[in-house]
Amino acid sequence: MIEACDLRKSYGSTVALAGVSFRIERGEIVGLLGPNGAGKTTTMKILTGYLLPDGGTARVAGHDVIAEPLEVQARIGYLPENAPLYPDMLAGEYLGFMARMRGLDPGGADADRLLRAARECGISEVLGRPIGQLSKGYRQRVGLAGTILHDPEILILDEPTSGLDPNQIVEVRELIRRMGRDKTVILSTHILPEVEATCGRAVIVIDGHVRADGALDELTRGQVQVVTCGAPDAEAGRAALADLVDGATIEAAPAGDGLWTFRFAVTDRDGALAERIAARIHDRGWSLRELRRDDRTLEQVFRELTETAFAAGEGAR
Amino acid sequence: MSRVRAVMTRELGEYFHSPIAYAFLLVFAGAAMFTFFNVGGFFARGIADLRGLFEAAPVLMVLLVPALTMRLWAEEEKQGTIEVLLTLPAREHELVLGKFLASWILLAAGLALTLPLVVTVAWLGDLDPGPVIGGYLAALLLGGAYLAIGQFVSATTENQILAFILALVVCLALYGVGTETFAGLFPDRTAAVLRRLGTGSRFASIARGVVDLADLAYYASLMVFFLVASVFALRAKRMPE
Secondary structure, X not given: OEEEEEEEXXXXXXXXXXXXXXEEOOOOEEEEEOOOOOOHHHHXXXXXXXXXXXXXXXXXXXXXXXXXXXXXHHHEEEEOOOOOOOOOOEHHHHHHHHHHHOOOOOOOOOHHHHHHHHHHOOOHHHOOOEHHHOOHHHHHHHHHHXXXXXXXXEEEEEOOOOOOOHHHHHHHHHHHHHHOOOOEEEEEEOOHHHHHHHOOEEEEEEXXXXXXXXXXXXXXXXXXXXXXXXXXXXXHHHHHHHHHOOOOOOEEEEEEOOEEEEEEEEOOOOOHHHHHHHHHHHHHOOOEEEEEEEEOOHHHHHHHHHHHHHHHHHHHO | OHHHHHHHHHHHHHHHHOOHHHHHHHHHHHXXXXXXXXXXXXXXXXXXXXXXXXXXXXXXXXXXXXXXXXXXXXXXXXXXXXXXXXXXXXXXXXXXXHHHHHHHHHHHHHHHOOHHHHHHHHHHOXXXXXXXXXXXXXXXXXXXXXXXXXXXXXXXXXXXXXXXXXXXXXXXXXXXXXXHHHHOOOOHHHHHHHHHHOHHHHHHHHHOOOOXXXXXXXXXXXXXXXXXXXXXXXXXXXXXX
């Protein structure tokens, strides 16, 4: 279990986290999602006890990260961004070192743990090679193997697939999903399909705030209504649709041929809405070219949230 | 303790993966031999002792020890591996101690390479073992103090060259304050204090065969002080400004 409560952190005058809270239950795979510089890495560094927050608390695996970092660290596996490793060590030496630092005996009783982790991560055949000579994909997986040696309850992975080629990405995702069966996993990424492919839930962090938190199908629930019609201008179209959209913002864009396209979010699956829109447009005597519903992708949710945050920031200035 | 050993073993491996260890041992042993015969004037004095070796040791170590310590933390910081180390369930002092012991073992190996001198001198004349043992002990402790200083400096930067230069400057300053050239500039009372602070002036009497417990204690306390400072430098990394 991971519980972050009102985490705050600033670097000088830059606010990295402005009160981040979330809760991750045992056995969940959660994606910490956000644009670069949103505070994902800072959050993870705090959860692992590497950084002290300026304010707020976090409990990981039942222990406070500030008061009992060693208890937390004994129960987690953490892969920092870019999987930092010692290039001069052999891959096998590195795993041996990580095992010894975890109080395991890689030369004796726990030798099979090491080999199992290597097998699971698909690095058995490179254990005798210097890490510096391995490809990025192998290095990432050596780093990953180093985090699961002690069979931790919780895995914290910072951008585990960044810099990998598409095949390697698929492999690492598969690995994460497999490990997620009996572990709690939190992974950060700015790649949306990553979350859709591996996670059951996403926590979206933008500018140090949690902007959304929920199951993926919940976050992407609802649809977008698209109406392309012959309204004389954007204002007239908005006015015509105003009482039908249930308070949603109507985006307008010219669609060529003197037509306008209007988009707005609809939350329920009200089938009759399309008919009401068609009737309204007919009443005004406008032509109607297109009336359709789009599913919202996580990409859209993400973009909407980023834009809202950006607009709020602009407004404050 | 097993974690201290794991860090120490890894560090030693790191030393021998690169040319640093070999270069250090070669230069240290070579320079020690050279100063013993040429600068120390062993044959000219006609006395069976190791004065030439021990007189040179403080300066020799000032110059060579920073090369052993510069990468200890600076490289971890640069590679990002420091984040892996500091999120393992290990206390900072275990990491500091492991790295310190690895560098100390290498320094001891360098001193061990001068042992053929002892054998030779003992064979040539009547060598008093007391000052020799005391001299080596003092050299180990003084070297340990320099290593601790070097590790502390390395923990404050991610630039190895900077770590080297800073360690050199600090060690040299500690050596320099006790030299006649510097201490002689001050009135007698101050000069006496400076000589007690200088790492080299204390060593002069050790080289002559007078090993005072106070000298050993001084070196040991320098060592402990900077090892503790290294632990605090690591803790400070959890709280960047």
